[in-house]
Amino acid sequence: MLRNAESAPLIGKRMKEDDATAVFQAMYGSGAYIPIRFGGGLPTLPDPVPDVAKPAPPRQMRPAQRPVYEPYAFYPDPHGPEWDA
Template sequence: MTLAVVGIDFANEDRVRSNRRFEVMASAPGDPVGLRPEPRNRHDPNAVAVFSARDVQIGYLSAERAPLIGARLRRGEEVRAIFQGLRGSVAYIRVRFGGEVPSLPRAADRPAVSVGDDDFHPDPDGPEWGA
């Protein structure tokens, strides 16, 4: 499943106010990412923060998908995620349930239409093709 990571242009609230976009640009497709529910988030109790392989926050799952993923994480389900790519102001990750590592789509499975960056491989029936 491909999920959007939003908020990459905001600074983190850590001591050094780390730069999320810089961290996204330093990530390679296939790098592992961490998902952490934030039930005490002042803006959204369903928020799920996304962290790079270097443990720097790169943003949040979109508000549409965060409740589903957060609920699965809170139930203790094994959810694995990898960095997929960047397109404009949104990063994308691939998520898989059940403990197996997700994979990027094969080149042959990519849509025939050009969607931008070579590192962006949307699911043909995923949310990024919506109207």
């Protein structure tokens, strides 16, 4: 059963007063699943869930290469001879 921060003081108090066994089960985001059993014995764990392969992150595009302007190079007129160039 999932618990939130409001029940943490009650669980902490019970852990100090009674025999408690806790088992780390799994991470979940920035939290964790930790089953606790009071009164002896081991907590009952659910069946393990197989890991699912994460999809590969999208590839980043390389920035477009800017053409290098050479001031003394010959650049033909893109309009051609029809503009008397």
